[in-house]
Amino acid sequence: MKAESAHQMRLLDLQDIDSRIDRLAHRAATIPETAEMRRLDSRMVELRDSAVLAETDLSDLDREQRKAESDVDQVRARSERDAKRMAAGQVSSPKELEGLQSEIDSLRRRQDELEDVVLNVMERREGAEARLAAARKELAEAEAEREAAAERRSAALLEIRADEDAEKDRRGRVSAEIPEDLLALYTKLREQHSGVGAAALRYGRCEGCKMALSTAELGEIRLAASDDVIRCEDCRRILVRTTESGL
Ligand SMILES: [Zn+2]
Incomplete structure (x- = not known):
């Protein structure tokens, strides 16, 4: 040639x-913010999952707490009724009296157990609430970070596009001479x-x-x-x- x-x-x-x-x-295709946004997207999926998990735990624990509290109420009511009967002198036979007293004792033990259950549920509830709050806080941070990264990415892309346009103009002029x-x-x-x-x-x-x-x-x-x-x-x-x- x-x-x-x-x-x-x-x-x-x-x-x-x-x-x-x-x-x-190449620069446009490998802007670091693109990878950062992908990383934040998958982190946000994880965080939303753990928030949902904590919310589910909370509603389960709420149900458990209500059940345990109503059990405590029932036992307490029964125990109060027994105590009233005893105080009112309605029970006179020593055998019946003994039976009533033993029922009151066992109701008290049952009440103590149930109150422990309530305390335990409340502690687990605090844990779930803390997990939920932490997930929501980190999620909000990740969202803000992602937004900032997206803005930086757009600005970088605009700059690259402007340089590309200028180079393409020059290319048109130079290639026309060949x-x-x-x-x-x-x-x-x-x-x-x-x-x-x-x-x-x-x-x-x-x-x-x-x-x-x-x-x-x-x-x-x-x-x-x-x-x-x-x-x-x-x-x-x-x-x-x-x-x-x-x-
Ligand atoms: Zn060569």
């Missing part, structure tokens, strides 16, 4: 612009070689693959016409001669 030396040089400018556009796209066949070859090579289609020959070295050219290769290039399009023997990219080529 043939192309004026000036056009080949222009290809290096185009390569610079394209590499910058690629770096900007002959179509050279541009097509560059585009094809860029796709095949991780975004780099053209590289400078700099002090006997290909800037694309960083390989030093052999003396024989350099000799051939020295003999080539200035409008010959040279390709690197190693990476096959377009090798552009410049004043720093060391020929």
Whole structure:
């Protein structure tokens, strides 16, 4: 392929612009806030789950507490009725009196047990309330953090988009100066070689693959016409001669 030396040089400018556009796209795709937002999203799912779990525990414990309290009330009422009967002197037979007294004693023990149950439920309730409050607090913090990260991400993206737009404007102007066949070859090579289609020959070295050219290769290039399009023997990219080529 043939192309004026000036056009080949222009290809290096185009390569610079394209590499910058690629770096900007990479930056947009790897903004740290994106990962941070994903991490916060999954943390928020966990926190909502633990809040729901604590709420369920609380309503179960509420039911347990009401049941234990009503058991205590029943036992207390029965025990008071027995005590009244005794005080009123309604029971006279010693055997019946003894039976009543033993019932009062066993009701008192039952009442003590039930009151322990109520205390135990209340303690567990405090634990569940603390868990719920902690989950809600952390959830609110995570939501605020996520919002801040989303704002930072938008600002960073706006900046990147503005840089991209400016580079794309320049690209339009530069690519318009390059002959179509050279541009097509560059585009094809860029796709095949991780975004780099053209590289400078700099002090006997290909800037694309960083390989030093052999003396024989350099000799051939020295003999080539200035409008010959040279390709690197190693990476096959377009090798552009410049004043720093060391020929
Ligand atoms: Zn090369």
